[in-house]
Amino acid sequence: MRAEDTTVREQGRLQPWSLQWSPVIAGALAASALSLILISFATALGLGVASTAPTWRDASFALWLLSGVYLIFQALISFGCGGYFAGRIRAPYASVNEDVATRDGMHGVASWALAVVIGAVLTALVAWAASKPSSTMQAPSSSEPSVLSYELDHLFRAPRRPPNVDLSAERAEAARILMTSSSHNGVPTDDRAYLVQQVTALTGLTGPDSEKRVDATIANAKQAISRARAASIILAFSAAAALLFGAVAAWAGAAAGGRHRDGAPLSAWMMHSNRWSSRPAKTPQSMP
Numbered sequence: 001m002r003a004e005d006t007t008v009r010e011q012g013r014l015q016p017w018s019l020q021w022s023p024v025i026a027g028a029l030a031a032s033a034l035s036l037i038l039i040s041f042a043t044a045l046g047l048g049v050a051s052t053a054p055t056w057r058d059a060s061f062a063l064w065l066l067s068g069v070y071l072i073f074q075a076l077i078s079f080g081c082g083g084y085f086a087g088r089i090r091a092p093y094a095s096v097n098e099d100v101a102t103r104d105g106m107h108g109v110a111s112w113a114l115a116v117v118i119g120a121v122l123t124a125l126v127a128w129a130a131s132k133p134s135s136t137m138q139a140p141s142s143s144e145p146s147v148l149s150y151e152l153d154h155l156f157r158a159p160r161r162p163p164n165v166d167l168s169a170e171r172a173e174a175a176r177i178l179m180t181s182s183s184h185n186g187v188p189t190d191d192r193a194y195l196v197q198q199v200t201a202l203t204g205l206t207g208p209d210s211e212k213r214v215d216a217t218i219a220n221a222k223q224a225i226s227r228a229r230a231a232s233i234i235l236a237f238s239a240a241a242a243l244l245f246g247a248v249a250a251w252a253g254a255a256a257g258g259r260h261r262d263g264a265p266l267s268a269w270m271m272h273s274n275r276w277s278s279r280p281a282k283t284p285q286s287m288p
Contacts, residue, residue: 019110023090027111031082031250032118038074042067064231068238075242076249082115083108083250087257100262101255108254112247147228148175148221155195155217158203170198181222182229192218 047063047070087104152171177191187195192214199210258264 019107020090023086023107024110024114026089027082027084027086027108027250027254028114028118029082030085031078031111031115032122034081035074035078035115035119036122038078039071042070042074061230064234068234068241071235071238072242072245075246079112079115079246080249080253082111083253084257085253086111086250087254088261090254090258090261092262100258100264104254104258105251106254108250108252108257109247111254112250116243116246147224148178151178151217151221151224154220155199155213156202160204167202170202174198178218178221179225181218182225186222187218 047067083105086107090104090107092100152175155174156167156171174195177187177195180191181187195214195217196207196210199205199213200207203210203213205213
């Protein structure tokens with residue numbers, strides 16, 4: 001321990017270091033709010049893998065990639081602003097050591113972690129509310145994957161059918177068979193024959209027409225599963241990368257906010273943030 005630190009500690013002016021939760025919570029709320037705004041804007045424009053316009057069926061690989069890049073971009077912006085907010089309003093400690101940047105960065109990372117938890121809780125609540133069936137619509141079968149809903153509708157479509165016919169069991173069984181279309185061996189022969197029998201019995205089509213419909217449905221189901229799997233991979237990778245880059249942005253933003261708070265010179269890679277300070281700090285070199 002250095003002599004000046006010992007002197008300050010003996011005078012009782014050097015308090016034990018701990019997180020200041022008010023800046024952390026404020027930064028997390030700011031990051032969550034900004035992230036919600038950016039994600040809602042992108043979803044409304046269809047710039048998302050899970051957006052409804054255009055759907056993942058019509059989206060190209062370029063749009064999936066652009067959606068992933070935007071997810072990373074919004075994480076950098078929202079978590080960076082949240083970290084800057086946490087570092088800017090953090091009260092400075094009565095210390096003469098040179099660990100201020102690390103402490104500011106830890107507050108930024110803490111606000112990032114809290115914002116991630118808030119986002120996960122909100123996402124879980126929204127998913128839970130969306131999964132609850134309303135009183136005016138029939139609850140979907142838990143065994144029927146939504147990715148194959150259109151294929152199942154096309155498979156069991158009939159020109160005339162008695163009202164109030166429940167096909168949930170048949171649809172769930174057919175969905176489990178169609179899910180095997182993306183495997184290496186595809187749909188087994190006996191399962192295909194069983195689907196042809198089901199379509200013939202439930203739709204009134206002839207044998208050859210039922211075989212054509214089953215073959216077309218199997219091909220469409222394989223393509224739909226492949227596209228859904230690719231979209232899920234891109235979404236998962238983009239979300240993981242966005243969270244990691246968001247932690248780095250929160251640390252850097254908190255460090256920049258702390259330097260603005262203390263009026264300290266900014267690092268060369270932080271000089272662009274100097275323009276947002278009400279008290280512009282002296283930079284090592286002129287602004288570009």
